[in-house]
Amino acid sequence: MTDILDDAVRLANAWPLHESIESFEANLARHVPEGLSGNSLNRIYRKMIPRWHFAMLNDVARNQAFSSALQALTRSGDLVLDVGAGSGLLAMMAVRAGARAVVSCEVVEPVTHIARRIIEANGLADRISIVPKRSSLLTLGQDLPARADLLVTETVDCGLVGEGLLPIIRHARAELLKEDARIIPARAKVFFSLLESSVIHRINFAKEAAGFDVSLFNRFSTQEYFPVRISTWDHALLSPPVEALSFDFRHDALEPQTVRVSVTPSRSGVVHGVLFWFELDLGGGILLSNAPENLSSHWMQAVQGFEMPLRVEAGRPLCAEINQGLTSIHFALTP
Ligand SMILES: C[S@@+](CC[C@H](N)C(=O)[O-])C[C@H]1O[C@@H](n2cnc3c(N)ncnc32)[C@H](O)[C@@H]1O
CATH class of the missing domain: 2.70.160.11 (Hnrnp arginine n-methyltransferase1)
Structure with a gap:
């Protein structure tokens, strides 16, 4: 069974995008022989989406720090790029801080569907677009209307660099940001x-x-x-x-x-x-x-x-x- 679930995860990571979380789950069900029981769906999600998301979302000091930094550094009218949407939290914080629009990219497809729903439920769908792509594949003029004024990214692991923070910022600076763009984190x-x-x-x-x-x-x-x-x-x-x-x-x-x-x-x-x-x-x-x-x-x-x-x-x-x-x-x- 575990092999079948591993295969389903591999397939899911390579599929073309789905319209919704329901069509994503229906497609998964077609690839698990006896259909997706609640249990096997949950096991697939566990393989795709690490559990640290929950501890991270409940880290009050982290959330407050990013919210305060966005309040301090966002200027009204900013176009903000958020790399690594997760639940959409930092994108919503950026709007609360005065951003005109936020483009938020996320590489794990089911996460993007739920981020969109969370953003809709919080009444911010007209200001935030979730792009289901790795940041290095974002296209200027398509995914991101223009070079952004501010980058926010919390792609940080316990040793700082393991989740890709350095290449993410380097690529964004070269391809996706204005020359004088502000970056959170700064240092x-x-x-x-x-x-x-x-x-x-x-x-x-x-x-x-x-x-x-x-x-x-x-x-x-x-x-x-x-x-x-x-x-x-x-x-x-x-x-x-x-x-x-x-x-x-x-x-x-x-x-x-x-x-x-x-x-x-x-x-x-x-x-x-x-x-x-x-x-x-x-x-x-x-x-x-x-x-x-x-x-x-x-x-x-x-x-x-x-x-x-x-x-x-x-x-x-x-x-x-x-x-x-x-x-x-x-x-x-x-x-
Ligand atoms: C640590 S979480 C942060 C989520 C959210 N920004 C927050 O602070 O609550 C990082 C997220 O970035 C995504 N991610 C990592 N590297 C990425 C990249 N290069 N492009 C798009 N998403 C990425 C991961 O899948 C994960 O959902």
Whole structure:
């Protein structure tokens, strides 16, 4: 059954667009042999639409921050581009802040149908158009009537760049925005600390099991960062936070880069990885962060583990080399 549902998701992602959520679901039903029971439809939706949407929609601080930034930066008469509509929330906030019109694109088709319904239910259908496309495929003059005055996008994951924020903004700046367009978020920084946590290490690496050496299995360990709610794991931070990366989304090239910074352990111990997080400056002085002390953010922190833990001494500096790709951040430590 799972294979059939996976096939249905693959098909659905490649289908031409449907008129409504009902015709999308009817088409799905034709591709699940015994018809779509409520349960199998829900399983398909679970594969297409991550559950974090709900935690995100209920993150009051996040919502308030985006709403305040839009109030501060939207000028009446603006044409706003919203990349990644989701429920349509930021598009509706932009209208409330005075935008003349909002074009909001979204890559997951069923999400676009529901966003339209939400916008209609909130009486804003005449000001917001939902375009069912990836932002890189938007056509100026068709999907977007003219270059936009303001871009808003919340395509941000726990490590800032994994959902495509950098290529999304870079492409929008080149193809979809006026030269002096405002961008929300305006800037971001990434901070990291050295992380000691054998329990977190054990969720991604193995060495010995029941007396057998199983370390070759680490070939399959996750090498990129992954989300952890750090407050829920036994751990120690062996260094104060260090700034790893800094972005100005309006002016920087937003290309891959390698940065080297010094990090001095404040405690001796064993480094199992790095813990990192972002600080977003949405503009107008409005900050949003998933720093470890922010327990209510729906964003967890990012961890990148090292297969070979590294013993460090308090006061003896290390070099951290940070390789930032378009959608990745990778740390390496050398004495
Ligand atoms: C983190 S959610 C934010 C949703 C909404 N803007 C909000 O803040 O509540 C990001 C949404 O962007 C969509 N998305 C990601 N990259 C996209 C792209 N390049 N073009 C269009 N949609 C994208 C995802 O499918 C997801 O629905």
